[in-house]
Amino acid sequence: MGGVTDVLDPASVLGKAIIVLNAFAADDTGVAFAELQRRTSLPKATLHRVAGDLVKARLLVRIDGDYHLGSHLFELGMRASVERTLLEVATPFIEDLYERTHETVHLGLREGAQVVYVAKIGGHRQAPSPSRIGGRMPVHATAIGKALLAWADEDERTTVLSGRLERLTPRTITAPGRLRQQLDSARENGVAFEYEESAVGLVCVASPVLDTNDRPIAAISVTGAVTRFRPADQATLVRAAAAGVAATLARRGRLGEPLA
Structure with missing residues (x-):
């Protein structure tokens, strides 16, 4: 499962609650109790008790026998100061x-070896994409992930490059040396590219949002269908958007404006 469960005792009450919440996938519309038990491996009685408590806390809701993530989770998420700002x-x-590209635009953060998508804008003609708000993708297979990893500390880059680089499509880069070359190129040019590496038929360009110490806060990307979209043609626009976000965040900090 990764994330917070790596540092929590899975036998604790909080640990069990996090295990249950993390069992929900981004595209779930409802999860039956039996499936939830399969995903969590919790004893039936324990899962009944934990799920019941989460329902009482409005972190889960039960509709027609299936469990769904509750609206209170969204409310709590919107209070997270860094992401909200x-x-x-x-x-x-x-x-x-x-408006300038009429292609799908993403905003994402990095958590370890994954990208977490926090915003996505796309019109009626957007190309089918595996990304979704709150969803995750491997950093090595996405332009937005490569843009974030390119500005990460060397030890963080090494950790990702020495880990398992899953092949999502025939064009996913799984050779650490080749991926490192792309990261170095992204660092030099200010943008990273993806050519059908996360999904067949999709190409993408991304640029990082950097803080005043050139550390990556987030990244912005534009994704389109390979049949019509040329990522290199939009590199300047994407780079400018990321720089604009970075400059605004820096100005808020300098002027002492609240960041939450």
Whole structure:
């Protein structure tokens, strides 16, 4: 499962609750109790008790016998200061980027070897994409992930490059040396590219949002169908949008404006 469960005792009450919440996938519309038990491996009685407590806390809801993530989780998520501020600042820039390109625009963060998508804007003609708000993808297989990893500390890069690089499509880069070359190129040019590496038929360009110490806060990407979209043609726009978000965040910090 990864993430917070790596540092929590899975036998604790909180650990069990996190295991249950993490068992839900981004595309789940409802999960039956039997499936939830299969995913969590918790004893039946324990899962009944934990799920019941989560329902009482509005972190889960039960509809027609299936469990769904509750609206209170969304409320709590919107109170997260860093992500909320980032969304407030980035939204005008990613909306403008969409208007200029009419392709799918993403805003994402890195958590270890994964990208977490926190915003996605796409029109009626957007190409089918595996990304979704709150969903995750491997950093090595996405332009947005490569943009974030390119500016990460060397030890973080090494950790990802020495780990398992899953092949999602025939074009996914799984050779650490070749991936490192792409990261170095992204660092030099300010943008990273993806050519049908996360999904067949999709190409993408991304640029990082950097803080005043050149550390990656987030990244912005534009994704389109390989039949019509040329990522290199939009590199300047994507780079400018990421720089605009970075400059606005820095200005808020300098002026002492609240970041939450």
